[in-house]
Amino acid sequence: MPVNKKISFSVLCAFLIIGAVLFVHNFTTPMQMLEELPYSEFKTLLAAGNVAEITVTRQSLIGKLKPEEGSKELKLFTTVRVEDPDLVKDLNVRNVKFTGMIENTFLRDIMWWVIPALIFGGIWFFVIRRLGQGLGQGQKGFMTVGKSKAKIYAEKDTKVTFADVAGVEEAKEELREVIEFLKTPEKFTRLGGKIPKGILLVGPPGTGKTLLARAVAGEAGVTFFSISGSEFVEMFVGVGASRVRDLFEQAKAKAPCIIFIDELDALGKARGAGPMAHEEREQTLNQLLVEMDGFDPRIAVILMAATNRPEILDPALLRPGRFDRQVLVDRPDKIGRLAILRVHAKRVALGPDADLEVIAGMTPGFSGADLANIINEATLLAVRRNKEQVDLSELQEAVERVVAGLEKKNRVLNKMEKERVAYHEVGHALVALSFPGADPIQKISIIPRGIAALGYTLQLPTEDRFLMAKTELENKIAVLLGGRNAEELIFGEASTGAQNDLVRATDIAKSMVKSYGMSEKLGTVTLDRERQPLIMQIQAPREKGDYSEETAREIDCEVRRIIDEQYDRVRWLLAEKKRVLVEGAKTLLDREVISGSELKAIMDKY
Ligand code: ADP
Ligand code: ZN
Numbered sequence: 001m002p003v004n005k006k007i008s009f010s011v012l013c014a015f016l017i018i019g020a021v022l023f024v025h026n027f028t029t030p031m032q033m034l035e036e037l038p039y040s041e042f043k044t045l046l047a048a049g050n051v052a053e054i055t056v057t058r059q060s061l062i063g064k065l066k067p068e069e070g071s072k073e074l075k076l077f078t079t080v081r082v083e084d085p086d087l088v089k090d091l092n093v094r095n096v097k098f099t100g101m102i103e104n105t106f107l108r109d110i111m112w113w114v115i116p117a118l119i120f121g122g123i124w125f126f127v128i129r130r131l132g133q134g135l136g137q138g139q140k141g142f143m144t145v146g147k148s149k150a151k152i153y154a155e156k157d158t159k160v161t162f163a164d165v166a167g168v169e170e171a172k173e174e175l176r177e178v179i180e181f182l183k184t185p186e187k188f189t190r191l192g193g194k195i196p197k198g199i200l201l202v203g204p205p206g207t208g209k210t211l212l213a214r215a216v217a218g219e220a221g222v223t224f225f226s227i228s229g230s231e232f233v234e235m236f237v238g239v240g241a242s243r244v245r246d247l248f249e250q251a252k253a254k255a256p257c258i259i260f261i262d263e264l265d266a267l268g269k270a271r272g273a274g275p276m277a278h279e280e281r282e283q284t285l286n287q288l289l290v291e292m293d294g295f296d297p298r299i300a301v302i303l304m305a306a307t308n309r310p311e312i313l314d315p316a317l318l319r320p321g322r323f324d325r326q327v328l329v330d331r332p333d334k335i336g337r338l339a340i341l342r343v344h345a346k347r348v349a350l351g352p353d354a355d356l357e358v359i360a361g362m363t364p365g366f367s368g369a370d371l372a373n374i375i376n377e378a379t380l381l382a383v384r385r386n387k388e389q390v391d392l393s394e395l396q397e398a399v400e401r402v403v404a405g406l407e408k409k410n411r412v413l414n415k416m417e418k419e420r421v422a423y424h425e426v427g428h429a430l431v432a433l434s435f436p437g438a439d440p441i442q443k444i445s446i447i448p449r450g451i452a453a454l455g456y457t458l459q460l461p462t463e464d465r466f467l468m469a470k471t472e473l474e475n476k477i478a479v480l481l482g483g484r485n486a487e488e489l490i491f492g493e494a495s496t497g498a499q500n501d502l503v504r505a506t507d508i509a510k511s512m513v514k515s516y517g518m519s520e521k522l523g524t525v526t527l528d529r530e531r532q533p534l535i536m537q538i539q540a541p542r543e544k545g546d547y548s549e550e551t552a553r554e555i556d557c558e559v560r561r562i563i564d565e566q567y568d569r570v571r572w573l574l575a576e577k578k579r580v581l582v583e584g585a586k587t588l589l590d591r592e593v594i595s596g597s598e599l600k601a602i603m604d605k606y
Pocket of ligand 1 (some may be wrong): 163164165166168204205206207208209210211212306340342367368369370372
């Protein structure tokens with residue numbers, strides 16, 4: 001930009017100087033001792049052959065007379081300029097040299113046009129640029145309209161392989177099939193194999209989702225197209241949609257290949273949620289859906305996307321044929337952490353005492369990116385200390401530094417808290433395993449995840465649900481209450497950790513009473529004017545419907561009754577299975593993560 005500015009400025013200067021020279025030249029030359037002649041006299045002198053040469057200016061003619069006999073002096077004269085069509089002819093007849101004819105003034109007239117135009121142009125340019133800067137850092141000035149910010153990156157060879165990604169073995173296993181497909185699409189399509197079009201990588205930031213997607217491309221040897229969902233949000237209406245079209249066009253031409261959309265949630269938030277300026281996002285999202293539905297499954301283009309908030313995604317994105325396969329990319333357990341540390345320590349000279357296992361033991365809750373950061377910090381420390389190798393002391397100090405950075409973001413649990421979280425999570429899982437029809441338990445973890453959740457129990461729905469029976473909703477509530485109940489059973493009192501569970505349980509109970517007519521007391525009526533899918537309601541509780549105070553009170557009573565019923569049910573269940581709860585929690589404390597089937601095995605033992 002400064003270069004541009006300089007260029008236009010110097011062009012401006014050049015024109016100004018040329019203009020000034022012309023001006024000065026034409027108007028100052030006559031300012032000598034001149035004899036003013038009437039035009040008629042000039043014509044007479046010309047006819048007599050006494051004029052040596054003349055210069056024509058805008059208002060006058062300036063010329064030299066031939067020297068009179070006996071004198072050598074050329075006499076200068078001036079005369080007004082008159083519209084005289086014969087002038088040029090007469091001058092030619094007399095062989096008089098003349099300069100600065102009409103052409104000359106024509107050029108100068110042009111200058112009078114060009115200079116103001118340039119000045120205006122310059123002012124316009126700078127003002128507009130100012131305006132552009134005023135728009136904020138998002139848009140780089142007015143001049144970049146059309147050059148959309150969301151860049152499509154295409155990498156022919158990512159040079160990343162599965163060996164570079166560690167600690168996410170399950171995810172890798174699930175993606176092997178995709179690699180096979182990309183390598184030999186013919187084989188799959190001939191056998192009529194069904195390959196997922198869209199794969200959603202779900203997990204907290206820094207766990208290697210992007211890395212994993214690039215590794216799939218690297219392993220299969222295909223082009224990797226990537227684009228970030230958050231960049232779409234900043235764009236002008238219509239640009240995002242055309243960008244998506246572009247992306248798919250390019251990808252289809254390069255098939256087999258992978259399209260990767262980072263931060264899908266930024267673009268794929270549930271429609272209608274969120275504040276204004278969502279029009280662009282909606283258009284872009286719609287275009288994405290259109291493209292996903294439109295492309296031939298036989299074309300080997302695999303769409304991958306990453307998110308750490310799958311729950312806010314528009315349900316349309318998760319329908320069959322779209323992102324219908326979800327792959328969990330979670331924070332690594334101890335073995336995983338060790339593997340990741342090893343990957344990143346490959347390029348580093350480690351001292352004999354630098355035991356990575358010690359570091360892996362120190363870092364529960366760390367993501368792959370955090371661990372990469374530790375190796376990096378340790379190397380920097382060693383360099384600063386003029387060491388030839390990285391020793392344990394540097395690694396330990398690096399852990400402390402990274403922890404200090406993380407502590408602001410994540411809570412580090414003490415032993416007591418950890419124990420509580422373990423019982424809480426096993427409580428959820430145990431209820432889910434005991435009541436038929438609840439979503440199966442994938443894994444139970446006490447590795448802290450983000451700010452809100454200290455641990456979590458991951459239940460993956462077996463299928464898309466559009467309908468839920470009353471008992472299923474009740475079971476859902478029961479599972480949510482399982483955590484708090486387990487804490488009460490073991491520690492004699494509940495903790496603040498169950499708040500989110502209670503909110504969600506209450507929301508479900510409320511929907512049952514208000515929207516789905518599942519309360520006998522209030523009858524089969526819907527008290528919400530418009531029925532919304534349960535998932536949306538849980539996110540954004542509806543404003544008060546139009547019913548009386550009394551009905552409101554009844555609703556509250558009914559909600560309480562439903563919750564209480566489930567609470568009692570869970571209490572009985574957990575009391576009965578206390579030994580399973582204790583052993584499950586102990587195992588979990590020990591290992592940080594256990595799978596649903598492991599807990600089931602413990603349950604079957606008793
Ligand atoms: P995400 O996309 O999940 O936010 P990234 O893939 O961008 O995370 O990870 C950032 C960096 O952290 C990677 O480039 C890599 O250096 C490191 N990293 C993260 N996870 C892993 C892992 N599982 N194995 C090895 N390195 C990892
Ligand atoms: Zn809970």
